[in-house]
Amino acid sequence: MIDFTFTEEQEMFRKASREFAENRVALFVPEMEKTGKVPPELVKALADAEMLAITVPEEYGGLGLGFVARMIALEEIGRISVATAMMLQVFALGIDPLVRFGTEAQKKKYLPKLASGQRLASVAVTEPTGGSEPTAGRTIYSRDGDNYVITGRKCFITNAHIADTITVVAKDENNPKAFSAFILEKGMDGFKATHEEHKVGMKGCNTGELSLDKCRVSAECLLGEEGKGLRVSMAAIGDVGRGGMVGCALGLQTACLESAVKFSNERVLYGKPISNLQTIQNKLADMKIDLEAGRLLAYRAAAMQDQGARCSNEFAVAKYFTTEAAQRAAKMAVDIHGGYGCMEEYAVTRYLRDAFVLGPSAGTSDIMKVIISRWVLG
Amino acid sequence: MNKGFGPVWVIAEQAGCEVEIVSLQLLGKARELADELGVACEAILLGRSLEESARKLTEAGADRVFLADDPALEFYQPEIYRDIICSLAHEHGPEIILAGSTFMGRELAPLVAARLATGLAAHCTGLRHDRNKDLEQLVPAYGGLLSIVCPEKRPQMATVARGVFKTPEPDSSRKGEIVLIPVPATAEARVRTLEVVRESSSSIELEDAQVIIAGGAGACSPEGWETIRELARTMDAALGCTRPVVDEGWAFLDAMIGQSGKMVNPAVYLAIGISGEQQHMAGITGAKLMIAINNDPASPVFQQVDLGVVENFQEFVPLLIAKIKAYRQKSCLQP
Amino acid sequence: MKIVVCVKAVPHPSEICKIRIDPATKTLMRCDVPLAVNLLDRHALEAALELKETSGAFVSVISMGPPPAESIVKECMALGADRGILLSDRAFGGADAFATAFTLSKGIEKTGSFDLVVCGMASSDGATEWVGPQIASFLDIPVVTMVRKIENRQSNEWLVISDWQNGYRRVQIRLPALLTVTRELNRPRALSFSGIVKARKKVIEHWDLDALGIPEELVGAKGSPTIVSEMTTVEKRRNVEILQGNAEEKADKLVTRLGEAGII
Helix, strand or coil: CCCCCCCHHHHHHHHHHHHHHHHHHHHHHHHHHHHCCCCHHHHHHHHHCCHHHCCCCHHHCCCCCCHHHHHHHHHHHHHHCHHHHHHHHHHHHHHHHHHHHCCHHHHHHHHHHHHHCCCCEEEECCCCCCCCCHHHCCCEEEEECCEEEEEEEEEEEECCCCCCEEEEEEEECCEEEEEEEEEEECCCCCEEEEEECCCCCCCCCCEEEEEEEEEEEEHHHEECCCCEHHHHHHHHHHHHHHHHHHHHHHHHHHHHHHHHHHHHHHCEECCEEHHHCHHHHHHHHHHHHHHHHHHHHHHHHHHHHHCCCCCHHHHHHHHHHHHHHHHHHHHHHHHHCHHHHHCCCCHHHHHHHHHHHHCCCCCCHHHHHHHHHHHHHC | CCCCCCCEEEEECEECCEECHHHHHHHHHHHHHHHHHCCCEEEEEEECCCHHHHHHHHHHCCCEEEEEECHHHCCCCHHHHHHHHHHHHHHHCCCEEEEECCHHHHHHHHHHHHHCCCCEEEEECEEEECCCCCEEEEEEECCEEEEEECCCCCCEEEEECCCCCCCCCCCCCCCCEEEECCCCCCCCCCEEEEEEEECCCCCCCHHHCCEEEEECHHHCCHHHHHHHHHHHHHHCCEEEECHHHHHCCCCCHHHEECCCCECECCCEEEEECCCCCHHHHCCECCCCEEEEEECCCCCHHHHCCCEEEECCHHHHHHHHHHHHHHHHHHHHHCC | CEEEEECCEEECCCCHHHCCECCCCCCECCCCCCEEECHHHHHHHHHHHHHHHHHCCEEEEEEECCHHHHHHHHHHHHHCCCEEEEECCHHHCCCCHHHHHHHHHHHHHHCCCCCEEEEECCCCCCCCCCHHHHHHHHHCCCEEEEEEEEEEEECCEEEEEEEECCEEEEEEEECCEEEEECHHHCCCCCCCHHHHHHHHHCCEEEECHHHHCCCHHHCCCCCCCCEEEEEEECCCCCCCEECCCCHHHHHHHHHHHHHHCCCC
């Protein structure tokens, strides 16, 4: 029997997340829009609110609350700031490979600080050769005794400049089919963040390039088996990365619908609120349908994730659906606002810009469809 | 058939050496209600050095004033005040007791009502008798108006803010009886007001102001509030606000206009960054000209004013200030 | 030290505008609005939790409401309260401030001895401000309303600052006592994930009319001296003119109108 209701505890997680988003995160949004920079106090606020600990197991200093709880938190934060939700989701994305493939020593070394926010995480796979084709990456590593030496360049990496602990994927210099994952730390010789992107949306979420120039790391930094690096990173991206995008998108869908409802209830034309007009009602219904469907897809996949089941396909469907739906919702919300939908003071314009950036993050919609077709064709 | 009504009472209040205007306004209304019932209209005043105030209460319509005048009552003493009022009520069986929605009234009235086991309505914007001569107490809520009655218990009690009723013209020919009430010993009081300290810096009382500029949640920032202050200075207007402004610390509670704040009746009311929420708008009992400046064209405030300006006030108000100054210059130059 | 905090489940402030009087039927239009802890009660609870942290006080939370109100009592447990009680019974429905205060006072008596009762000064719906002082009256303890600061706590004689006209008053009060608090008193702590997890095992006690052992005539609608005899809607009285043109033009028009009104 399927129970589609949230538990009382999950409802309280939602309340706590919503309060945090409305009372703390909201204050940073204007600054983030203006400067495009990550406010350090925002990161501290996220850490203080235990947001970084949600998916870290209890024995390593986390709350071990699972991925449904994480989805709830992301949804609520995304409703106020997609940029913040994106930053937060990638923290968890960077934590996941360590939880899944880390040795006991690695987990003890990194996880407690990542849970408390003392250190921040990310994952670096994408290169200029194309994130949609990870095997074409040119970042290479070679063995040198007990060390590995890595050289290459990663781009479009979320949290590139603020993360301390980054899981980086590189190709074996001698074997183009073998990839390995390494846990790199900011400050290591030859490893640094370089160019910072100026995105049209998700302002205040840091995106940038990482440069590896003969970066020498010990064998202890190898994450998972040598040669199996792609599996390490793609597992994380497939579930946690996609799931994170779903949370961001759901939040944005909700924000779009709420602002559209508010405006159409108050805006009076022809002597009545425009919410009386069928053309507006159609749009609101469309947004509502997409939100209901999106939430079901999201929480179904997250519930599977909490049960330990394979769910990257379900997340591909949810990611495709919700990020596309968020883009539609933003356009409809802007249309409902009429001329005011073009003015910067109105949040809907930010929703539109943020919605664009949802699409290509953690896999484009076209790639999602390729994955889903593989699921269908078997 | 005569129902045998008791008198109509007002718990009056003195601040410093002056009787509170709300007490006079309530007496005006109490007089009206008493006349409808064919009973006496009386007041209770507790405090120190009350003779002058007692006279004003008489001139405002009181047939009799019960005075508890004692140095120990220089400040409001809750349990003593309550005991005196309840004792008088047991003796005289009033039909109605009114009190101002002042800081004192909002604490004392419920204490009296609980002790007398009777009903009490809060922040009424209207009082009238219905067909059964029960007191209908009107309270704004849920976008409309509630009529509250206390059908069985007596006295019927209500608190009303200053400005809801008109201040009656004093009639110096009216003579009333003064009854001195003995004050019980205060030594054992479990709660004592030690002192009252004044804090606010506003000179114009909102209730008396002709021109009021009010800022709302949209103005909660240092620059925002300063812009509004500047406009108030330019227009020689009193400055009011809504609850969020007080909560965020931009103004004191005494600047708050609304159902649980001040009731105002200016000639011109200019609302800046205010959404038009009912709790606030209920505080404006009358204004000849109401203007709103708000950058949200869908804001409900625009349904409740005479003139609307859809602009960002931070940009518009400085422009307005410049224009007002230019207008004044021009009028000075004209013969 | 034993503290009892009274909390009320109210419609969430962001949604309360949805509750409106239907002009046709003259009754409240029912709609599903989520519940929240009355904001001022959060400040009351915060005051109690701070005393718990500094003096080891035991904090009980009590609320009168229908069964869904249990969630907000649970929320208070997640914030740190030690004991949570929900007074719930069909008979409690339709209560005015008097009956509410009476029922709560009976619940507070049932919790045993206490040193302090704390309430928010008013609820966001209703907002009479009467329940706190009336509870104090029924419990026969002294009360100070609108407390913005607790200045001094010497054994059982406290000094508090209470809002007053154009300022404040300094009040001495002897415990056991009741305080109603304003937003200025403190900054309520946020609901946290770990707090929610810690509250997993905590059980909310449900007390009905029988548990309180009071006659039905004294509670709910039957125990309320006041009733709402009628609801009416207020007609819009003003015809708004939205000034047109660019900012300059609008400012000019506004100045002209102010001049005509004799204001400038």
